[in-house]
Amino acid sequence: MKTRLALVTGVLLLPLPACAGIELGDSISIDGFGTVGMYRAQDGVAGYRADPTQDVYSRNSTRFDGDSQLSLQATLKPGGPLSGVVQLLSKRDVEGSLRPRVEWAYLSWDVQRDLNLKFGRTVAPIFLMSDYRNLNYAQTMVRPPSDAYVVNPITHQDGVSAAWKRRFSRGALLLEGFYGKTSVQFAQGTVDFSGLWGVAAKWTQGPFVLRAGQVQARLAVQAPAISAGVAAIASLPASYCSNCAGVGEITQLERSDVTIWTVGAVYERDDWLVHAEWMRHSGGSIAIGQVESAWLMGGYRMGAFTPYVSVSQYMTGTPNPALRAGPAAPPAVRAQLDYLNVSNLAAGNADRKSASLGLRWDVREKMALKFQFDHVRARAPQIGTNATMVVPTSLLGKASGFDGSIEVFTLNLDFAF
């Protein structure tokens, strides 16, 4: 606790003397951003993760990880069309470590006025907020809506990306594309994305922004516990389970092709702001299969204060694996098979709707204090744990008593320097 408190205090004090990025000569600059965050999920049974790539969660406890982070970026601009960027990010990872990771490291080349190429570790422009997904200070809410952004937690990719921008009389068109690979660590293991590519088009006209994109990738899940579980199911004799031997074909752990479609829109006129996004994820893996998700946020700027409301939802469409009990299956095995069917082989059912209410206060330039209250309603609270909510299943033995609703309170201080 002492260490955590010292860290939070240190992070809090760090930006104060350094109000502006540091310039080391004309060609190198150091900039940074961060968040000192605090969140609490108000429920005695179920826990809630502010960040699904962390191992920890809040259950009637106040946590200082979640959104807390510190990032430093070095930009090298020697003049001319080439520049380089290295960005380090320290945020609690799945192993509980704050060890800084290389978020971006790329060489940027302005091929011509309208065309830019980047080589190395760059942003993977998948969603409306992918560009600044980690940069909480540039967002109105405390974090991108979890119900939508959990669909794909990628923040960077290793490869090449291209951006072409052209102004027209009525507006501006930005076309982006990327190709590469990346991997994401979860509490249960690692998901490798290979052959990862995507395209997106963004049209900006006056107060409107409209964005649409598509991303494809091949997933490979390395999760020893999940693989062992699948192997255990597959080893059930036909007399207990008539079709469990073929369960490996359903799980698609080693290989699964996924596609994501997104459409997003922004309207910002005078003091009003409305942001919305819809996305669909298709794939056959039990790690993540068919998902449809959407969010809508509206806010109003009143000087330094921006109150906002948001609604979002996450709905899965993954088919039931339809494991069938064999003639000799005892009641306990039948119950287990029923549970595996409704929980999509224990992957959980994360279907939920959320409503949020928040206030952003721009305390001063480059510093914002945000408070947000989320009410999350799970559609299938009896099924148990998923990436965001941690709750014992009620389908095997004693009912957990979880009624499906969680309230989450967040207080974050975001800054840039």
Next chain:
Amino acid sequence: MPASPSRRIAPRPSRGALHWALRCAALCALLACAPRAGAEVVVIVSAKSAINTLNREQVRDIYLGEEREFPGGGVPLLTVLNGGAAREDFFAKVLGMSPARARGIWARLIFTGKGTAPKEVGADEIKRLIADNPNAIGIIERDALDASVKVVLRP
């Protein structure tokens, strides 16, 4: 007994007092207006620059990273005053947003590698910086203008 004692308690102001009050009010108004008049912001480039005029949208696009080059070419070096009423005017009249909102946009530009935030400098340095660099653009108070820089926009 006087017909109207209240008149004695609150006598009509004398001609001299009224005149003094009016002069005082005029002076106060002048003082109140003076900083505004002096703080009127102008957008400037170097006297060596080939650019003679820009409209508000062009300046806004350049400062918010929507446009990476000047109309005639050249990557802009963005500068902005680090304080004062002219700076406030610039955010309100040219960018059309609060400094905090502009900060959010600049932070996005920096941390996505898509652009840079303006260099924030004092009134003396900003003029020297712009005068020396044909690609620099910035703001100053109108009263601080001299021949080393030229105005491209009077918002």
